[in-house]
Amino acid sequence: MIPVMRPWFGEEEAQAAAAAVASGWVSQGPRVREFEEAFAAAIGVRHAVAVSSCTTALHLALIAAGAGPGDEVIVPSLSFIATANAVRYVGARPVFADVDLATQNLVPGTVRPHLTGRTRAVILVDQAGAPADLDALRALCDPLRVTVIEDAACAAGSRYRARPVGAGAALAAYSFHPRKLLTTGEGGMITTGDGSVAARLRRLREHGMDISAADRHRSQQPVIEHYTEVGFNYRMTDIQAAIGLVQLRKLPQMVARRRELARRYQEQLSGIPGLLTADDPGYGETNYQSFWMLLPDESAVGRDELMRLLAEDGISARRGIMAAHLEPAYAGDTPNLPVTERLTRHSLILPLFHEMTQAQQDHVVSAVTSALTKSRPEISVPAR
Numbered sequence: 001m002i003p004v005m006r007p008w009f010g011e012e013e014a015q016a017a018a019a020a021v022a023s024g025w026v027s028q029g030p031r032v033r034e035f036e037e038a039f040a041a042a043i044g045v046r047h048a049v050a051v052s053s054c055t056t057a058l059h060l061a062l063i064a065a066g067a068g069p070g071d072e073v074i075v076p077s078l079s080f081i082a083t084a085n086a087v088r089y090v091g092a093r094p095v096f097a098d099v100d101l102a103t104q105n106l107v108p109g110t111v112r113p114h115l116t117g118r119t120r121a122v123i124l125v126d127q128a129g130a131p132a133d134l135d136a137l138r139a140l141c142d143p144l145r146v147t148v149i150e151d152a153a154c155a156a157g158s159r160y161r162a163r164p165v166g167a168g169a170a171l172a173a174y175s176f177h178p179r180k181l182l183t184t185g186e187g188g189m190i191t192t193g194d195g196s197v198a199a200r201l202r203r204l205r206e207h208g209m210d211i212s213a214a215d216r217h218r219s220q221q222p223v224i225e226h227y228t229e230v231g232f233n234y235r236m237t238d239i240q241a242a243i244g245l246v247q248l249r250k251l252p253q254m255v256a257r258r259r260e261l262a263r264r265y266q267e268q269l270s271g272i273p274g275l276l277t278a279d280d281p282g283y284g285e286t287n288y289q290s291f292w293m294l295l296p297d298e299s300a301v302g303r304d305e306l307m308r309l310l311a312e313d314g315i316s317a318r319r320g321i322m323a324a325h326l327e328p329a330y331a332g333d334t335p336n337l338p339v340t341e342r343l344t345r346h347s348l349i350l351p352l353f354h355e356m357t358q359a360q361q362d363h364v365v366s367a368v369t370s371a372l373t374k375s376r377p378e379i380s381v382p383a384r
């Protein structure tokens with residue numbers, strides 16, 4: 001099977017992890033600090049706080065934004081379910097807004113109708129790596145003192161108005177799950193320009209402790225720690241950070257390779273009438289974390305049928321981005337989201353990974369093209 005995604009690991013990651021183990025310090029320590037500094041520099045922000053996943057990053061970002069019971073947080077339903085779940089963790093209510101068809105992201109026009117006196121924050125997702133228009137959303141939200149949190153889970157390496165995605169957000173959250181480009185197995189990061197917010201995030205990820213275990217260990221004098229508020233164990237390990245440091249250095253190459261492969265997909269699929277594929281928005285560059293395509297309304301072959309045909313040809317495709325409001329966990333909430341529903345029902349994600357060969361990609365293109373351009377074969381009734 002041609003996989004939909006595969007991490008790009010080499011000997012270097014294995015050696016970095018082995019060195020962390022050999023050092024005897026495997027929980028959050030010097031390598032986590034080094035990874036945070038390198039990540040902050042790569043994004044161009046003052047502070048980066050490493051955590052155990054993007055889900056936990058979003059949870060802490062919402063606490064930092066002051067969201068709690070009685071508050072509303074506007075989110076796209078069209079996202080991995082963790083975006084909405086994080087709002088539930090703080091006791092606030094996720095309010096689902098529709099997205100723009102071409103970028104699959106929230107835009108001011110879809111957010112505006114949902115703003116109320118109870119809106120505390122908006123979670124802006126850079127879906128499938130495509131940068132969302134942060135400045136346009138902040139122009140709407142900043143005057144209302146509504147915090148815009150960027151869910152950049154997929155978007156490390158993407159660019160927004162000539163800067164790395166997340167650089168302009170009060171709080172941005174990233175994922176290092178293997179389905180994204182840069183991976184540490186599991187892991188996440190929060191970036192912010194605010195030093196006191198960063199300090200609070202560091203305490204919250206470590207049980208609310210006022211001094212980290214690593215700093216206590218390094219101290220010459222005995223130190224008694226205090227717990228300033230109820231926190232969590234959302235730490236990243238030094239083994240993960242060691243891998244992350246290597247992966248971060250390789251990120252530009254990963255993005256370049258994905259953009260090259262995505263360009264080939266766009267060219268070779270451009271002959272299929274009515275097919276819409278992932279692309280750069282005018283104001284930025286996507287890392288193509290996922291290469292999606294939306295089937296034309298008149299397509300003779302439906303999305304699920306196309307996925308089945310591709311699987312028969314040894315190609316592992318995935319449905320497009322899920323819609324949280326259609327899942328049982330959010331039953332009872334029936335928002336009107338026509339673009340979201342069209343995208344989630346009629347789009348799919350094609351294989352795209354760093355070490356994908358041209359021959360593999362040609363195979364995917366020819367399987368997609370023949371499935372979508374040939375009319376449906378007659379159903380043959382076996383003779384009795």
Ligand SMILES: *Cc1c(COP(=O)(O)O)cnc(C)c1O
Pocket residue numbers: 053054055056079080082083125127151153154174175176177187188
């Ligand atoms: C993957 C993803 C998450 C969750 O990331 P984890 O690191 O697996 O917790 C959150 N939001 C979006 C948009 C994602 O794609």
